[in-house]
Amino acid sequence: MxxxxxxxxTPISETALEAYVKYAKSHFGNSKSLHDFGGDAEQLLNHCREILAKLINGDHEGIYFTSGGSESNILAIQSLLNGTEQAKKHIVTSTIEHSSIHNFLKNLQNNGYTVSFVRPDKHGRITINSLEKMIRNDTALVSIQHGNSEIGIIQNIEEIGSFLKEKAILFHSDCVQTFAKVPIDVEKMKIDALSFSSHKIYGPKGVGAVYIDPSVYWVPIIEGTTHEKGFRPGTINTPGIASFTIAAKSLHDExxxxxxxxxxxxxxxxxxxxxxxxxxxxxxxxxxxxxxxxxxxxxxxxxxxxxxxxxxxxxxxxxxxxxxxxxxxxxxxxxxxxxxxxxxxxxxxxxxxxxxxxxxxxxxxxxxxxxxxxxxx
CATH class of the missing domain: 3.90.1150.10 (Aspartate Aminotransferase, domain 1)
Incomplete structure (x- = not known):
């Protein structure tokens, strides 16, 4: 076949699989436990944050682990919206976003938000001109994917990011299809938050991450959550994250x-x-x-x-x-x-x-x- x-x-790579088995045996502790087993897991997770952040020229403090790309998209967008002014209830996205974003934003329309969907040109490109027409005084956030999963078009995120930075509008980008495959520099691209996933890059399924610029204010979806600085509840999948990190570094190098x-x-x-x-x-x-x-x-x-x-x-x-x-x-x-x-x-x-x-x-x-x-x- x-x-x-x-x-x-993608199939999990041999090196990523070996890493999973290794760390599932040696770092099985809950990273929030106060004993040495927990401390070892926490230390490994922080090391993974540093490696992943370096791949996108970001700050390791901005890496939050999730269960995959779809959850990353939803958590990133909602956490950013929670931190914006209550009067800002307008969101801009494209008509060619991944279903996780498209469906989530459709649902937000039932919760007091207005969503504008910008159409690409005939080649699939989102232009600044078309985006600018959608911006309003109450626009809180714009979410435009980096690489489309169906036609492979890569958007000019650096141009979009610079435009939105001038407007002081939060910018999220779904980078699930591009992470570790094409260069990503969060500083140059002016991205406030981005999402990525493990199983698209020869890592294990059920693992992903969000990067949020540490200077950007966000509010947890569930109050009282302790894991991942409140970003996501649930015990962290330490061996999966270690495997994901090794897969990302390996693919990035090639x-x-x-x-x-x-x-x-x-x-x-x-x-x-x-x-x-x-x-x-x-x-x-x-x-x-x-x-x-x-x-x-x-x-x-x-x-x-x-x-x-x-x-x-x-x-x-x-x-x-x-x-x-x-x-x-x-x-x-x-x-x-x-x-x-x-x-x-x-x-x-x-x-x-x-x-x-x-x-x-x-x-x-x-x-x-x-x-x-x-x-x-």
Whole structure:
């Protein structure tokens, strides 16, 4: 079976797995316990905070551990909102955010907040001009993702961050798809808070983190919580966090080599579908603004779900979008936001590359696409 759904989740790396087993045995203490077992766990967690903060040029005091990307997004946004002026009840986000943010902000509309959804241009880019039109005097927070999970577009977070800093508006960015894969510098990007996840970077599932600039005021969601300085209740998953940290450091160190590898594989894919004259359109922009490992496509004339199931039958795993939206029959919100029809959105498929993906995998994928086209017609 060929796995080409790395944007949904990644297999845990051997080094991350070894670290989990090691620290599950040696640092099993509750980090809030006052004995030496607890002290050892707390010391390890602080070491992990320092490593992760360094990867984004942040302050280790701003790292808070969570159960994953979705929880990170929700906790970050709500904690920041809790710390803002009560009169500020307006939030701005994009129409192509991850479902965890989209659904949470929709729910906030029932709790006294107004949410404005900015649309991207036809390539998926959020422009300053379109964002500026949404800003109001009572805007408390803006949340714009760094890298889109369905088409791989990378937003100009540095430009957006500088604009919002001038307006004194809090800025959160979902960096789940970009953390340890492309450079992130919270100082240059002027990000007040960002979210990331372990299982997207070859770490264990059920682990993630939020970074909040220590100078930014926030208020806990649940009063009286002692773990993570009140940010999140519950005993900390120390071995999972250690494993996550090792996975992040390892992937970050290989960043340039991997992006080069994915760029070559992406180019090969585009060349092959052109050579085979397949009715496939690759979505996105030039690769300088793209995560090369995420290849969002429209397979014209055939529904994406059919393509995905047929590929699975032929031993290849791809997807029809975000795994968090799987099982929902609605067409991709991201593709619709690119001014595409519902019919086109229903023809969307996603190929996502990862460590271990080879040229042979791409050749077999394109061969499978050719067979599916012939069999369908």
């Amino acid at each position: 060929i796995y080409l759904d790395f944007a949904a989740t 960043m340039k080599a991997l992006q080069s590898q994915f760029t070559k594989l992406r180019k090969l894919f585009i060349e092959l579908i052109a050579k085979e004259q397949l009715p496939i359109e690759v979505l996105g922009t030039p690769q300088s603004e793209q995560l090369p490992a995420i290849i969002g496509c429209i397979f014209k004339g055939i529904e994406g779900q059919y393509i995905m199931l047929e590929c699975n039958r032929k031993g290849i795993a791809i997807s029809t979008g975000s795994a968090c939206q799987a099982g929902m029959q609605e067409p991709s919100r991201t593709v619709i936001s690119l001014d595409r029809t519902k019919e086109e959105a229903a023809q969307y498929i996603r190929v996502s590359l990862g460590i271990g993906t080879t040229e042979e995998d791409i050749l077999q994928l394109v061969e499978a696409f050719s067979q599916i086209r012939e069999e369908y017609h």
